[in-house]
Amino acid sequence: MTTTNSAIDATQIEADARRLAGSHPADIVAEALKRFDNITISFSGAEDVVLVDFAAREAERLGRTFNVFTLDTGRLHPETLEFIQRVRDHYNVTIEAYYPQAEAVQALVREKGLFSFRTDGHQECCGIRKVEPLGRALAHVDAYITGQRKDQSPGTRADIPVVQLDPGFGRQDSPLVKFNPLANWMSAQVWQHIMAYGVPYNPLHDQGFKSIGCAPCTRATHPGEHERAGRWWWEEATQKECGLHSINLEQ
Numbered sequence: 041m042t043t044t045n046s047a048i049d050a051t052q053i054e055a056d057a058r059r060l061a062g063s064h065p066a067d068i069v070a071e072a073l074k075r076f077d078n079i080t081i082s083f084s085g086a087e088d089v090v091l092v093d094f095a096a097r098e099a100e101r102l103g104r105t106f107n108v109f110t111l112d113t114g115r116l117h118p119e120t121l122e123f124i125q126r127v128r129d130h131y132n133v134t135i136e137a138y139y140p141q142a143e144a145v146q147a148l149v150r151e152k153g154l155f156s157f158r159t160d161g162h163q164e165c166c167g168i169r170k171v172e173p174l175g176r177a178l179a180h181v182d183a184y185i186t187g188q189r190k191d192q193s194p195g196t197r198a199d200i201p202v203v204q205l206d207p208g209f210g211r212q213d214s215p216l217v218k219f220n221p222l223a224n225w226m227s228a229q230v231w232q233h234i235m236a237y238g239v240p241y242n243p244l245h246d247q248g249f250k251s252i253g254c255a256p257c258t259r260a261t262h263p264g265e266h267e268r269a270g271r272w273w274w275e276e277a278t279q280k281e282c283g284l285h286s287i288n289l290e291q
Contacts, residue, residue: 057201068221088187183217
């Protein structure tokens with residue numbers, strides 16, 4: 041039965057988080073798709089493809105379609121752009137791309153140049169290239185699904201639940217529900233699924249990139265380094281959120 045946002049409150053979501061905490065990610069995706077018609081999947085062009093794979097299997101069983109979006113910041117690796125198209129073709133699903141406002145990008149570059157984030161911190165650039173477009177992507181949905189995992193960033197993601205309310209985005213008159221089906225999976229489990237089911241993945245992973253974002257702010261990691269060490273590597277680990285998951289910093 042589809043749930044409308046008017047019936048959602050924090051107490052219910054907290055109960056859902058406890059109930060689903062031990063569930064397989066595929067089952068969490070399945071419940072999300074059953075409960076919400078107006079739901080979308082956030083696809084970053086990295087290992088979030090596992091979510092698309094789960095959703096494709098469930099959508100086929102239910103006889104319905106599902107929605108996917110991605111944020112094209114204008115500074116993604118060419119390999120990431122090719123990968124997005126490959127996932128689109130593999131699953132025969134539309135991946136709607138959201139882009140930053142050209143005027144805001146031009147103003148930032150005009151005032152501070154192309155690499156201001158290396159001295160000023162990444163928040164301003166990410167705010168323009170990621171956070172504002174995400175706001176548009178989520179402005180008209182009741183719920184969305186992300187690929188966050190607790191082991192991705194111990195400094196900021198260690199306590200994320202499998203479902204929560206996201207007050208930072210969505211409509212002002214109703215709460216936005218955020219599903220994190222992979223929250224309790226380790227990176228190894230994600231890759232076991234990718235390999236076992238022939239799921240396409242970003243070729244940058246084969247070049248040592250464990251976590252993939254914009255090209256200027258992502259590097260391959262060294263042996264023994266945490267996967268998020270390659271993101272904004274000049275900044276403190278506790279600051280390695282771009283603003284898409286600002287609720288993590290608040291919590």
